[in-house]
Amino acid sequence: MKNPARAASAVLTYGFVGLMAFLSVFPFIWMVLGATNSSIDIIKGRLAPGETLAVNVAKFFTQVNVPLVFWNSAKIAILATLLTLAVSSLAGYGFEMFRSRRRDGLYRAMLLTLMIPFAALMIPLFIMMGKAGLINTHIAVVLPTIGSAFIVFYFRQSTKAFPSELRDAAKVDGLKEWQIFLYIYVPVMRSTYAAAFIIVFMTAWNNYLWPLIVLQSNETKTITLVISSLASAYYPDYGVVMVGTILATLPTLAVFFFMQRQFVQGMLGSVK
Amino acid sequence: MSELQLTDVRKSYGGLEVIKGVDLDIKSGEFVVFVGPSGCGKSTLLRMIAGLEEITSGDLTIDDLRMNDVDPSRRGIAMVFQSYALYPHMTVRENMGFALRFAGVPKPEIEKRVTEAANILELGALLDRKPKQLSGGQRQRVAIGRAIVRHPKIFLFDEPLSNLDAELRVHMRIEIARLHKQLAATIVYVTHDQVEAMTLADKIVVLRAGVVEQIGSPLELYDDPANLFVAGFIGSPKMNFLKGVIENAHEQLHVRLPDYGEATIPVSLAGAVPGTTVTIGIRPEHFNEQGPASLDLTVDMLEHLGGETFAYARHGNGEVVVIETKNGRGLKSGDSIVARFDPACALVFDESGKRLR
Numbered sequence: 001m002k003n004p005a006r007a008a009s010a011v012l013t014y015g016f017v018g019l020m021a022f023l024s025v026f027p028f029i030w031m032v033l034g035a036t037n038s039s040i041d042i043i044k045g046r047l048a049p050g051e052t053l054a055v056n057v058a059k060f061f062t063q064v065n066v067p068l069v070f071w072n073s074a075k076i077a078i079l080a081t082l083l084t085l086a087v088s089s090l091a092g093y094g095f096e097m098f099r100s101r102r103r104d105g106l107y108r109a110m111l112l113t114l115m116i117p118f119a120a121l122m123i124p125l126f127i128m129m130g131k132a133g134l135i136n137t138h139i140a141v142v143l144p145t146i147g148s149a150f151i152v153f154y155f156r157q158s159t160k161a162f163p164s165e166l167r168d169a170a171k172v173d174g175l176k177e178w179q180i181f182l183y184i185y186v187p188v189m190r191s192t193y194a195a196a197f198i199i200v201f202m203t204a205w206n207n208y209l210w211p212l213i214v215l216q217s218n219e220t221k222t223i224t225l226v227i228s229s230l231a232s233a234y235y236p237d238y239g240v241v242m243v244g245t246i247l248a249t250l251p252t253l254a255v256f257f258f259m260q261r262q263f264v265q266g267m268l269g270s271v272k
Numbered sequence: 273m274s275e276l277q278l279t280d281v282r283k284s285y286g287g288l289e290v291i292k293g294v295d296l297d298i299k300s301g302e303f304v305v306f307v308g309p310s311g312c313g314k315s316t317l318l319r320m321i322a323g324l325e326e327i328t329s330g331d332l333t334i335d336d337l338r339m340n341d342v343d344p345s346r347r348g349i350a351m352v353f354q355s356y357a358l359y360p361h362m363t364v365r366e367n368m369g370f371a372l373r374f375a376g377v378p379k380p381e382i383e384k385r386v387t388e389a390a391n392i393l394e395l396g397a398l399l400d401r402k403p404k405q406l407s408g409g410q411r412q413r414v415a416i417g418r419a420i421v422r423h424p425k426i427f428l429f430d431e432p433l434s435n436l437d438a439e440l441r442v443h444m445r446i447e448i449a450r451l452h453k454q455l456a457a458t459i460v461y462v463t464h465d466q467v468e469a470m471t472l473a474d475k476i477v478v479l480r481a482g483v484v485e486q487i488g489s490p491l492e493l494y495d496d497p498a499n500l501f502v503a504g505f506i507g508s509p510k511m512n513f514l515k516g517v518i519e520n521a522h523e524q525l526h527v528r529l530p531d532y533g534e535a536t537i538p539v540s541l542a543g544a545v546p547g548t549t550v551t552i553g554i555r556p557e558h559f560n561e562q563g564p565a566s567l568d569l570t571v572d573m574l575e576h577l578g579g580e581t582f583a584y585a586r587h588g589n590g591e592v593v594v595i596e597t598k599n600g601r602g603l604k605s606g607d608s609i610v611a612r613f614d615p616a617c618a619l620v621f622d623e624s625g626k627r628l629r
Contacts, residue, residue, distance in 0.1 A: 163355060163357065165353045165354070165355050166357050166359065168319075168324050168351070168353065168357065169351070169353060169357035169358075169359075170359075171324060171345070172322060172323075172324070172344045172345060172349070172350065172351045173345060173370055173371035173374060174343075174344075174346075174371055174374045174375055175345075175374060179374075184359060187359075187361040188359070188360055188361060190361075
């Protein structure tokens with residue numbers, strides 16, 4: 001590079017970007033390396049591959065009913081994701097397509113709910129679930145997540161790019177509103193659905209605090225709760241915790257890589 | 273083929289009236305074009321016919337049946353949109369057959385109609401492609417094909433050529449004219465392009481601010497506009513307008529043009545009152561070298577189109593007059609010219625813009 005100022009600028013830029021990338025990836029590297037080391041080595045700060053991977057994996061499968069906790073997590077995450085997408089996309093479509101004097105006021109009120117911290121909702125939600133007899137059920141974990149103000153907002157913003165002439169053409173073709181939604185809107189907005197699927201699935205899969213409160217028996221617990229209980233034991237075995245963490249990460253990674261292209265397109269806008 | 277009638281049709285959004293009482297008869301097989309400037313209500317009126325906008329008051333009838341509250345799909349219409357509005361996730365074949373599928377038409381019949389329409393529009397090779405794999409012109413033909421397969425009573429076109437480039441627009445214009453002839457269909461067509469209107473229409477409806485200004489054949493509107501707005505809107509380049517005053521001299525009415533060196537032109541108008549201010553309209557092609565009336569002008573700018581030349585010539589008062597000439601190749605900016613015209617070709621409009629005859 002001929003220009004020294006440009007060279008210095010490039011070094012600084014790449015240095016900064018590299019540092020940020022390292023900080024992002026480091027926990028993942030530490031998790032993978034940790035899974036191959038004993039708890040003592042991890043506490044000592046060893047950052048090299050160890051030899052206890054097989055032992056850690058065996059301990060994890062002995063201590064945890066892996067199929068059950070994965071089934072619990074998957075059931076909750078998939079159910080929450082599908083219901084959230086169905087409810088939120090209908091709401092987003094409705095907010096954008098139907099004009100009414102109260103529409104914007106209602107929409108703003110809904111957005112305001114984003115500012116209420118979950119800590120303020122926990123106790124009322126718990127009382128509600130208790131009265132409905134849903135404590136210690138997976139439905140209690142799913143129900144509070146499906147009316148997501150953020151996902152409604154995301155769908156409404158994406159729906160702005162949905163061509164109104166497609167809706168008009170469908171009406172002339174004889175479709176009712178629900179048919180327009182199902183046969184035209186959903187396929188056209190599939191990238192938006194894919195992006196929302198990844199966001200909601202990851203949130204539901206990693207959900208910790210609410211399941212911790214509402215799920216009380218071992219039979220109903222999810223992978224995040226189990227990992228947490230392993231980590232908070234009197235003598236936690238961090239190697240085993242790392243194995244559990246890796247396994248818990250795999251489904252979300254799989255979902256992301258499977259839908260990566262659609263996710264990027266969805267974030268940029270479904271309709272071109 | 274079908275007849276369509278609008279009787280005192282109005283449309284309001286809250287307190288704002290955008291269509292202000294339209295009366296219109298469209299005969300079976302007629303090609304009717306709505307033209308007007310942006311915001312005049314032409315697309316709204318078309319959408320009201322389609323059933324995509326509610327009619328606030330008045331009656332819409334198709335074949336003597338009141339259609340105000342009938343679902344768009346049951347009005348016997350098909351619509352072609354400006355943006356084509358093809359379903360992006362479906363192939364051309366699926367797009368064309370979609371409405372029929374929802375109407376419960378049997379599969380072999382759908383296939384037959386799609387093939388027929390594809391043959392008419394030369395879309396046979398494109399049936400299995402998705403819209404994104406097609407050019408603008410091909411997409412427009414698919415949109416027309418989607419309308420044809422429904423065998424509608426009336427075709428509605430909402431600025432269908434606006435998204436195409438100039439060459440393709442001319443080509444598609446000819447295609448639509450051919451299609452009208454071939455199908456003998458009733459067509460209502462919205463455009464702001466007066467060349468489309470003039471070349472395609474049997475009847476043009478000129479709209480301004482929700483009001484019908486004039487209805488007539490293209491040449492009727494061109495030769496015999498009812499008011500200043502229609503005179504200015506139809507024709508390109510637009511008609512020249514010169515301010516004048518009616519005078520009575522030697523028992524003959526004249527229009528004196530005080531801004532043009534006191535030039536006068538004799539007129540014979542019933543009801544013209546001496547002393548009133550009027551506007552004289554002269555089309556660019558009505559200027560020639562022999563006419564009895566004349567204007568002294570200086571050439572400002574020239575547009576050579578090959579066969580003819582448009583000279584934008586300025587008078588000393590600053591007003592610009594557009595002149596069409598066949599012999600303009602020798603002209604250059606700054607040349608002084610005398611533009612002559614036959615007063616019989618001049619149209620006279622009163623202060624309110626209404627034509628004086």
